[in-house]
Amino acid sequence: MNRTQVVEQLPALRRYARVLTGDAWAADDLVQDTLERACSKWLLWRTGSDLRAWLFTLMHNLYLNQLRTQPPQPHLDVDELHDSLQASAGLGDDALDLERCLQRLPPEQRAVLLLVTLEDMDYGDTARILGIPVGTVMSRLSRARSRLRLLMERAPATTAPAPDAPTGQPTALRRLK
Secondary structure (H helix, E strand, O other), X not given: OOHHHHHHHHHHHHHHHHHHHOOHHHHHHHHHHHHHHHHHOXXXXXXXXXXXXXXXXXXXXXXXXXXXXXXXXOOOOHHHHHXXXXXXXXXXXXXXXXXXXXXOOOHHHHHHHHHHHXXXXXXXXXXXXXXXXXXXXXXXXXXXXXHHHHHHXXXXXXXXXXXXXXXXXXXXXXXXX
C-alpha cells in the first residue's frame, strides 16, 4: 500500500462518511479516524487485495463503534417543525430532501444503499465490507430503496400556482418519477 493508492480513495471515503453520518464535521472526523486506523493496522492489509474495500470496512466498523459508545441523541423530526421553518426555494431542495430522507433510513439499510448506489460496489464487496451475507445485502438494498421511495413521496412538496388555479393560490406539486 502506498500513499497514492490511499489518496485516490479519499473522495469516496469522504462521500460515504458524509452521507453515513449526516454531518460534515463528523464525516471529516470519521475519515481521519479511518486513515489513522489504516496506518496503525497497515500490516493487516494483504498486498493484492482490494484496498478500497479494506478502507471502507475499517470506516464502517469505526462508525458502528462510535454509534455504540455515544449516548442516545434526542431525535428532532424536521417534518414536525416544517410549518415553523422558513423554506428556501432553489435547485438544492431535492438534494436536501434526499439527504433528510437518507438519514431517516435505518443505519444498516443506509449503509448498503450507499455502498451499492453511491460507491458503485458490487454485492460481494458490500457483503465483505459490512460482514453480512450477499442475500442480506440484496434484501436490505430492496427495503432501503422501497423505504427511500416512500419517504421521498412524503417529503414536503414545493408549492407553485397550478395552470387553472387563480393567481395567488399555491397548489402543492407532487414528485413523480
